[in-house]
Amino acid sequence: MEQQPTTQLRMTGNRQVVLEVLRSTKSHPTAQDVFMSARDLQPQIGFATVYRTLDWLVQHGLAQEVYRDKDGAAHYDANVARHDHAICNRCGKILDVEAPLHALAYAIIERASGFRIDWHATEFSGLCAACADE
Numbered sequence: 028m029e030q031q032p033t034t035q036l037r038m039t040g041n042r043q044v045v046l047e048v049l050r051s052t053k054s055h056p057t058a059q060d061v062f063m064s065a066r067d068l069q070p071q072i073g074f075a076t077v078y079r080t081l082d083w084l085v086q087h088g089l090a091q092e093v094y095r096d097k098d099g100a101a102h103y104d105a106n107v108a109r110h111d112h113a114i115c116n117r118c119g120k121i122l123d124v125e126a127p128l129h130a131l132a133y134a135i136i137e138r139a140s141g142f143r144i145d146w147h148a149t150e151f152s153g154l155c156a157a158c159a160d161e
Contacts (some may be wrong), residue, residue, distance in 0.1 A: 036087055044069045045080040049105035050154060055093050055112075055121040057100040079107060093119060111148070117153035126152060 039047075048064045056064070062077040078127070081103055084090035093102045093112055096119055104112075104123075113122040126149070133144050153159075 041076050042080050055102040055104050113151040117158040120155045
C-alpha cells in the first residue's frame with residue numbers, strides 16, 4: 028500500500044503519539060509495547076485507543092502489521108518502504124531485511140506467468156546472530 032501524505036489525513040493527538048512511538052523504534056513492537064510507550068507521552072491514552080489507532084495507521088499506509096507471534100500478538104512497523112523481515116524462531120526478534128533482488132524476481136515471475144505484482148511480503152525464519160551463537 029502506498030503511503031499517503033499525513034497532511035491529507037486527520038491526524039488526531041492520539042494518532043500522532045502512536046505514530047511517533049512507532050517511528051522511534053526499530054523493534055517492531057506489539058500493541059501492548061506501543062501502549063506502554065505512548066502512556067509516557069500521553070498518560071490518559073487507553074489500550075483500545077492504541078489498538079484502533081494502529082489499525083487505522085495500517086489501513087492508511089502509515090504503518091504495517093509485520094508478523095503475529097506464537098501468542099497471536101501482532102507486531103507493527105512504521106517503515107512502510109518495501110523491505111522484508113527475518114524472524115528469530117527462538118527469541119522472536121524481528122529484523123528488517125533489504126533484498127535488492129526483488130526487481131529481478133518480479134521480472135522473472137511476471138514474464139513467466141503474466142502475473143502483475145503490485146506488492147509482496149516475505150518473512151525469513153531462522154535464528155538471529157545472538158541465538159545462533161548460543
